[in-house]
Amino acid sequence: MSEEPVGGDLSRLRQLNASAVLRELRGDQPLTLTELSKRTGLSRASTEDVARDLLGRGWLAEVAPASGSVGRPARRYRFNAGAGRLLGVDIGGHKALALVTDLDGKVLNQTRITVDPEAGRRERLAAMDRCVAKALAGAGVEAGQIWSTGVATTGLVDGSGKVMLSDSLPEWSGVDLAAHVRRLVPGPVRVENDCKLAALAETWHGVARYAKDVVFLLAGLRTGAGLIIDGKLHRGFANWSGEIGALPAAGWLRAPEHLTSWLEGTAASPSAPVEFESVFIAARAGDQSAVQAIRDYVQDLAVGASALVLTLDPQLVVIGGGFSRSADVMVEPLRRELDRWCLRTPEIRVSAFADEGVALGAVRLALDEVEATIRTGLRP
Amino acid sequence: MSEEPVGGDLSRLRQLNASAVLRELRGDQPLTLTELSKRTGLSRASTEDVARDLLGRGWLAEVAPASGSVGRPARRYRFNAGAGRLLGVDIGGHKALALVTDLDGKVLNQTRITVDPEAGRRERLAAMDRCVAKALAGAGVEAGQIWSTGVATTGLVDGSGKVMLSDSLPEWSGVDLAAHVRRLVPGPVRVENDCKLAALAETWHGVARYAKDVVFLLAGLRTGAGLIIDGKLHRGFANWSGEIGALPAAGWLRAPEHLTSWLEGTAASPSAPVEFESVFIAARAGDQSAVQAIRDYVQDLAVGASALVLTLDPQLVVIGGGFSRSADVMVEPLRRELDRWCLRTPEIRVSAFADEGVALGAVRLALDEVEATIRTGLRP
DNA sequence: TCACGTTATCCAGGACTCCTGGATAACTAT
């Protein structure tokens, strides 16, 4: 139903076999032709032909042969991640973050610029531009070398890359991010919601690598979710998926207040997200009021999370977002709450990313675009 | 990620092109080679070759040429749905229902047997056997002619076709339905939950034909849901998807009580599901207490439904199950309730099936199995 | 050092599938 493998020309067959070879080589260790041939099911001779082809086009690179085995040493190939460059941008409330990576997602440069949360559209876009320029310069990459770009933003994004609605950022609804970024870099530009991209990053290089169905919870000043279903990012009909927070019964809107009100009880102001650490630090030190605040928070979080879990029955729940650095104290209470509601409580893991997960997801989005073009014509 | 189109031999290319041709011919009207060639993108000559091949194997049938056009009349082909037979069985609390269909899902025989809700495992299985035998006889089909079989049951089903858990049917947990049915018919047998299959039937021949993301609500004495995501049935990691009713906040357990208590207020006993009609009839006639009972019911139903909708953002919500015959009086209240909670209320449709939807979904499950074998070798 | 086994690479030859383009067939319209 979804993506019917379509037939066609003989060249189409070559394309399929070439992507099969590339897929095998996305694993980390280089492979010999014989190994490749076994994995793809192609004959050795054809594998050789395909590999020669891909090598000529720059998709593969040769690696020094392994020594120490009997027989003639085999040439070894690896995916040439350096063939192209990807750009991932996360434009949020307090910061702009840009990643320049290779085709494996290896970060060549990570640049962060702080942005005034009150900044208007013009100012925020300008900050993003500076951030991108700095990241490109830092990686020693011309804008023209960027193959594909992904952009993450809060709020709801339509298919063409416009921000439809954003309550948290001033003057942000309606901005055509894709068009704006297309002026900076060539190649395709895709825009997506930050929660969704954070989820995507987890299945790519994060803690959800081997799961097909994943619920990602963004736990921070905002609460949100991103869903991976059958290995793919689920968007929904109008890209509104995962917005369970809209249900008052879920309690996601009020959930963070348990933490902010605890902070207000202490001296620190909760304006900067860093300050939030203190609740978790206090809880870890045994402060009962902090423990209780976190418990209340998790209790509210868990109702919505349970709704997501009961709906989808995922293999895995990943906690990310601003609070995830301190999420070790959240996991157990969350598990207990989920046990209360869910028929089968999934595994719970904490994101290993700091705050670059969203931008990495944007890179993955950019890579999706590249891989789609692989399937329909191998360009370089 | 999910189903990577894999390459291979030249024969693999032929397979792909053959399935492309078959896919085009699953549309209702027969096509000429020229039309097929245009739709598949293949050259005319190759299309002819593929069609000749498929015709020889029995997958296609020739239709009398259309007259009245200029030029030489073209031969026309259609999918030969009569090449094989499928069996779909729905084994529920009150009845067993078996469908024998062709490869298009056209029903050749529909047989229903009533079963005592209190019947034990042995008795229920025996009733199912009788039902299947009668359906086969009624369709004039030998068991050996059945290519593939799907079975629907309440409760949760594991991957191998065992019922893991069923609260509603006595002695039903643990029964190995697949193994049992495999003694009746050759060919693959797959078992799945009834809500899920009802959802599948709607996307196949029901009111959800053109939607990729669908929430199906089973509204009856039991309340349940089946999810279609990206055109495919979503099962979840342990096949527990859609069980939002487990969340007390969703209110699905108590929802039908609003209707049963109204019925208890009247003379009729709510044991037989037919009696339920009376609430809806009364409501349609303007009985305010009945209208209120339905409103209360819908209000409880809508909370869980909203959770599903907010999670997935489907294009469409389909109402099926025992109450769906009378669902016209439910649609408007449901829409109003969903409007209260959802960011975007999807289209709401009522299933057009009576109670054979579940069995038809079982047939679709059987057909999935057949189509999978098409992609890896065209047998007959 | 050299033959030998092992493994990889290279090189036809053959089979299959698709494409192109032209010749032939069948039907309608004038």
Next chain:
DNA sequence: ATAGTTATCCAGGAGTCCTGGATAACGTGA
């Protein structure tokens, strides 16, 4: 009848894959 139109049939050629054999490169043991 003849012209026009569309479908079918029939090579010939190109691309891709497979098989199997010849050659190359390396380690091992005599």
